[in-house]
Amino acid sequence: MRLYLINPSNPLVAITKVKESRWNRYRVWKPLGLMVLAGLTPPEWEISIVDENLGAPDYSAMPRPDLVGITAFTSQANRAYEVAAYFRSLGVPVVMGGIHATMCLEEVMERVDSVVTGEAESIWPEVLEDARHGSLKRRYDGGLAEIDDVPLARHNLLNTGYTFGAIQTTRGCPLNCTFCSVTAFNGAHYRLRPIPDIVREFQLIREKYVLAVDDNLIGTRPEHIARAKDLFRAMAQANLLKEWVAQTTINFADDEELLSLAAKAGCRGVFIGFESLSQEGLRKIGKKFNLLKGRDFRASVQRIQRHKILVVGSFIIGLDIDEPGIGKRIAEVASRYGVDILNTLFLTPLPGTRLWDQMKSEDRIALNRFPEDWKYYTLTFPVARYKHLSLDGIIAEMISCDRSFYSMPRVLRRVCGNLWQRRKPLISLVGNLSYRRNLQLNRKAYADFKRYSGNKHNSVRES
Ligand code: B12
Numbered sequence: 001m002r003l004y005l006i007n008p009s010n011p012l013v014a015i016t017k018v019k020e021s022r023w024n025r026y027r028v029w030k031p032l033g034l035m036v037l038a039g040l041t042p043p044e045w046e047i048s049i050v051d052e053n054l055g056a057p058d059y060s061a062m063p064r065p066d067l068v069g070i071t072a073f074t075s076q077a078n079r080a081y082e083v084a085a086y087f088r089s090l091g092v093p094v095v096m097g098g099i100h101a102t103m104c105l106e107e108v109m110e111r112v113d114s115v116v117t118g119e120a121e122s123i124w125p126e127v128l129e130d131a132r133h134g135s136l137k138r139r140y141d142g143g144l145a146e147i148d149d150v151p152l153a154r155h156n157l158l159n160t161g162y163t164f165g166a167i168q169t170t171r172g173c174p175l176n177c178t179f180c181s182v183t184a185f186n187g188a189h190y191r192l193r194p195i196p197d198i199v200r201e202f203q204l205i206r207e208k209y210v211l212a213v214d215d216n217l218i219g220t221r222p223e224h225i226a227r228a229k230d231l232f233r234a235m236a237q238a239n240l241l242k243e244w245v246a247q248t249t250i251n252f253a254d255d256e257e258l259l260s261l262a263a264k265a266g267c268r269g270v271f272i273g274f275e276s277l278s279q280e281g282l283r284k285i286g287k288k289f290n291l292l293k294g295r296d297f298r299a300s301v302q303r304i305q306r307h308k309i310l311v312v313g314s315f316i317i318g319l320d321i322d323e324p325g326i327g328k329r330i331a332e333v334a335s336r337y338g339v340d341i342l343n344t345l346f347l348t349p350l351p352g353t354r355l356w357d358q359m360k361s362e363d364r365i366a367l368n369r370f371p372e373d374w375k376y377y378t379l380t381f382p383v384a385r386y387k388h389l390s391l392d393g394i395i396a397e398m399i400s401c402d403r404s405f406y407s408m409p410r411v412l413r414r415v416c417g418n419l420w421q422r423r424k425p426l427i428s429l430v431g432n433l434s435y436r437r438n439l440q441l442n443r444k445a446y447a448d449f450k451r452y453s454g455n456k457h458n459s460v461r462e463s
């Protein structure tokens, strides 16, 4: 039995633009969900994982599979449907799962033979058995997996073409920020994989660099932090020789022992969502965690960096309190905090989030011709109507933010600082140049986007 597991690409996403900027090559991450599905698949299935982010293959030149499984973020849905239509035209059954299939079940059901909602660990073997007998059901629901049932991912099935391997050590997030799908999809309960499984899985990864895909590697409560320390100790003891990056909340900075153990275990960079410059903005999006009284973000960033760990800071443009000038202010504040790389995104109502419900009820979802418009739900296009910013206005704010933060003098100052402190200057250089190069690509993308979205976009105040 031959199984293709496919990660569709979206040509609007920067990482696919390798021809235009070779730096993007370093930012293609492995589709871990498909490697986990492969780990759940019995040996009688011959599996090929196709990651279209490395280039879409000529499917007609490949042997006919018995089953196709497709994953998709919302931004990949259009391409997922094209791929599904192609295989269905050959009579090959197509199953789709992942975040978009879960949040937009009805839309997906119209376009594939079978949909798996939720996490797949408990249900995928049954789906395969049904497929083998030609009796696929229209819908399966995996719910939330027992965390001990998460198998070792089949890392060997995607062996070349990536700088980073991928691993997951926890699932779920209790914080439920309004714009984020994680709590809705993976639950509020923070589930921890057994430490020996994680160490063993690290040992299976060929790449020297690894992305820990966890939404919050260290968690929020004292017992989570204690467990993170145990994990880092076990990783250091296993002498993995890996260098890794992860997402955390700002409380990562609050515990010197945690930082020191993380660095010893190979941590070289963290991605932290600062999201908004103001307390009111943080309250509006529900990121209460960043509101802890008396936090000095600059000092927090510096404490992390002292352990030779890079900090990527993420902010959102388009909150209801954001007014003209917000782009430049974000760049200034991020520079003041001293982050090594800045990632600013447009506030985007993703299906299944609280923000989606709110914006829908206020008729503020501007790009709402689905499924076509999903391709713009990359967080790099302003798909909604914003309170104080028109379409031109919000794009101008994003350009001003990026131009200011990634001006050549600032890039050089940051990279020289990294060099001086011996804090991964090469990664910092590649990251900064990659973002800087994408500024030019983004200009063209914004111009095309404005033509596409026409006049749907008046700001809420103007409309
Ligand atoms: C790692 C990651 C990335 C990596 C992608 C790596 C990759 N190629 O997959 C990078 C950094 C590139 C990335 C980019 C983006 N991401 Co991202 N990312 C994640 C993250 C943190 C973890 C995903 C992961 O690996 N999980 C671990 C695996 C094991 O879980 P899984 O993929 O969900 O798979 C399980 C089930 O879903 C199911 N399943 C999945 N696929 C299939 C298929 C079949 C057939 C079946 C049966 C089951 C099944 O089975 C698996 C096992 O249970 C998630 C958050 C999250 N917790 O999911 C956000 C998340 C998926 N990203 C999100 C977003 C918005 C993006 C971006 C669009 C925007 C951005 N700038 O971040 C881009 C777009 C990329 C693109 N190509 O279009 C959103 C998606 C929301 C949505 N509705 O689409 C999430 C949920 C975060 C959020 N804030 O809400 N991301």
Ligand code: SF4
Binding pocket: 173, 174, 175, 176, 177, 180, 181, 182, 183, 215, 216, 249, 273, 287
């Ligand atoms: S943005 Fe981060 S902290 Fe907020 S719900 Fe999502 S994963 Fe949790």
